[in-house]
Amino acid sequence: MTDRRAYGGRGATGVWLVGARGSLAATTIAGAAALRAGLVRPTGCVTARRELASLDLPRFDDLVFGGHDIAGPGLPRRVEELAERGVMPPGLPRLVRDELLAAEEEIRTGATGGDGGRDQRETILTLADDLVAFRRRWGLDRVVVVNVASPDPVPPPHPAHASLPALRKALAAGENVLPDSALYACAALRADCPYVDFTPSAALRLPAVRELAAERGMPYAGRAGRSGETLLTSVPVSVPAFARRAPAARSGSGPSAAGGSGGSGGWRTARDEMSFEGFLGTRMTLRLAWRGCESVLAAPLVLDLARLMALADRAGVRGPVRELAFFFEDPVPDDPADADRASLAEQYAALVAWAHGLRVPV
Known part of the structure; x- marks a missing residue:
């Protein structure tokens, strides 16, 4: 296993992936390990472009991975499967096996619908505790949560979605009113973690979840990351x-x-x-x-978003990070129409200007 002393500590950033044993998460973790070892170049990473490379972003060496998932083979086996399909070089799983094992040890059981009879309030607390323990265990400056799990069904409308007080009242009464994606989002915000929804889930569309982000003073961004098919669509x-x-x-x-x-x-x-x-x-x-x-096209964007959201958190950014609309097919600013009217080139220019304009404490 990888020696913990080689990672973490001052300046390190945690990247907590929801759906941590899926193909996208596995490609992201293996890719970061390959970058750390100097085995590959940061091809496809927007933050490696000349306009953004000078930013004081977390280095790839500074990223520590963990996550939530409910099933699936361990990360080493998942990465081997991807290599067998030609997604990555056949020798890579062996070269980064220690890093994959270290990340596998940091994967905790996620939300599973009814979640074994626990009510949703208890589930949120348990998920949030996992994040807090991860941050403490590794001595991390911050943890960015990125949802890369399969999208959940659109939940039926419920009065508890309309406001945070209504949601708290429903959860206190033992009502299960949230989709799984919202459980993860609420847990991230409760643990004071920036949240990114890379999948087209419902979480950030719920006013109650956005109110929780405002209450906790945390930045968030999403939805539906642009990778291959989604880029062609948008x-x-x-x-x-x-x-x-x-x-x-x-x-x-x-x-x-x-x-x-x-x-x-x-x-x-x-x-x-x-x-x-x-x-x-x-x-x-x-x-x-x-x-x-798709996973090869999307993985560098997940790394980009984790690094940029860590920078935003350091700078004290709160609420929806509209300037990250460049990365999403269906961004979640307060006024989505504004993002839709901007061209991809305009969104990229806004991203660069925003990132360089952040006032980050030394």
Whole structure:
């Protein structure tokens, strides 16, 4: 096992992954270990780009991983499976095995729907205790919680979702009114951890959860991280160079995907198509397709978000971090329409300006 003295301590940042044995989490943890060992370059990491590389972000060496999950093989076996599918080099699981074992030891049992008869208030307290213990065990400056689990079903409307007092009253009465994703979000906020929802879950859409973030003074961001298929969905096929030619769009088929699911870590193919009318009324079609692995595309963004949210927490940022909209297909600022109106280039410029404008104590 990895010697604990090699990690943690002053300046270290915890990254707590909800869904810690899933393909995305496993790729993220293995990738961070490979970066720490100098085995790979930070390809795909936005924070490694020239505009952001000078920021005082946590180093990849400073990231300590743990998480919640309810089932699945251990991290070493999960990473071996991914290597067998061609998601990562075949020799990598052996080279980072110690780091995977160390992270596996920090995975705790997560929420499981009814959760063995415990009421949801008790579940939130238990999940929060796991985070506090992780921070103390490793002597971490802070812990960023990132939800990379499969999205849960949209919960039916309930009066307890509308406000924090109503939610507390319902939980005190033993009512189970929250989806699992909201249990994790509430636990993170209660433990004073910045929270990122990388999946399209319902948690941050609930006013009561956002009120809890405001009460605790914690930053949060999400939802639906842009990786492969979601990036194709969110970026119009009429890219600027094409749009400037002024064709008349007639119809769009919308993105479609085939192949292994993102949850399996498999390869996927996504396509988009747009029909348009050119000069002299000639009808034409633009087709766009990509083939890639969702977990490989998303893992560097998870590392980016963990590093940037740690920086935001150091700077005392509170509430929704709108400037991280660049990373999400469906961001959760107070006014989502504002994010939707901004182009990807405008969102990136806003991200860079925000990050460099943070006043971080020395």
